[in-house]
Amino acid sequence: MVAVAVVDATEPGNVGTIARSMKNFGLDELLLVDPPELDPDGEAYGFAGQAREDVLPNARELTFDELVSEYHTVGCTAITNEDATKHVRYPFLTPAELAADLRGIESETAVVFGRERVGLTNDELARMDQVCSIPATDDYPVLNLGQAATIVLYELRDLTVSEIQHPEDRHERADQQAIEGLHDQFETFLEDIGHPEEKRGKASRLWRRVIGRAHPTGREARTLRGIFRKAGQRIERAEDGE
């Protein structure tokens, strides 16, 4: 199981934000080293969303020594070393690599985030087992504490979330018969509107490419087919002088 540890944060709001992200991504064990006061009427609880009911009140305060002795710790930092000549912050994993690295390991692991302005110190990182760093722009790679934690938890979701909110089928494409039916109707439509015969092949190919990229659902294919059919009928009736 994966826990989240926050070392020496000063803003209660950040602790609340992290608690909420934990709940969003299926984690519930929040560890706090030297936390700010978390007033139930203050920003920590204000920012925690539904995590105010469980993650935040159940947070455990512990010492840094307890943290590193009880958990396999992964220190998160924006600032890494550049190569193997310094090893406090090198080698390191990206959050996506960390998720792959931890897959299948059930023992207690804590991802650890440092204080707002300066993150984790070299002395703190030196005592941790692994290092993780979020790729960001070279000009300004230092994320807000709450944002950094959210990205790491998001990447760990396959390890921690048992069921996501999305339907299994995120994009149910129409069966090919329905799509070919739409294409046939489009060709009829071109006839109906009197599109020059020699240009119909080209227009049909263009239409096939647009629809091919769009992967329409069954409902979309049926509805569009109906609209083109209706347009043809309307033209026919109008031309029959009805």
Next chain:
Amino acid sequence: MVAVAVVDATEPGNVGTIARSMKNFGLDELLLVDPPELDPDGEAYGFAGQAREDVLPNARELTFDELVSEYHTVGCTAITNEDATKHVRYPFLTPAELAADLRGIESETAVVFGRERVGLTNDELARMDQVCSIPATDDYPVLNLGQAATIVLYELRDLTVSEIQHPEDRHERADQQAIEGLHDQFETFLEDIGHPEEKRGKASRLWRRVIGRAHPTGREARTLRGIFRKAGQRIERAEDGE
């Protein structure tokens, strides 16, 4: 290019947080529909980090009509439809899929985030070109506004960040010769400490597995080799009665 639009946010701090994440991930075009007041001494600027210098003061206020008519809009929402019978929020892409989907498209695109409590309305989403939804836990999939935006921008980084802060070589493994040298030294060390000859093969294999998974750097392999050599020498000298 990718812009970020925030519709009807009420908390200046969230706008500032989003501006900072934009700067972290190489974006600079912030579009605001019905924004709260952004006081230069208030939370928007307080949370913006270095984005207070550029992204935030350069934000453009525009109407929702202007947004959807000027940009290809991707509406972000935690709550999706379940299947193709309703199409306001279906089909949708995850942020990672959106990044793949937009690759190679240079025309103006805006990822759009809604107000804090209820996100984007159905009427708003209906006017947008695509839908994106972050996978989170089914129990509580609604992220804080700033966290949701950060995850989407993080996933789009390959399209927007020209140079990340990490060295190209995130993990420089020692060449195989150095690693074999370490293994040879470990075997010598087993001899030096008098580890039973019949158990040495098994201990060496165990050691090879540990080191194989750890992918040591050149410095790590050399340093460990030196430590085992030194231990052997110390034993030898001690046993010689020096």
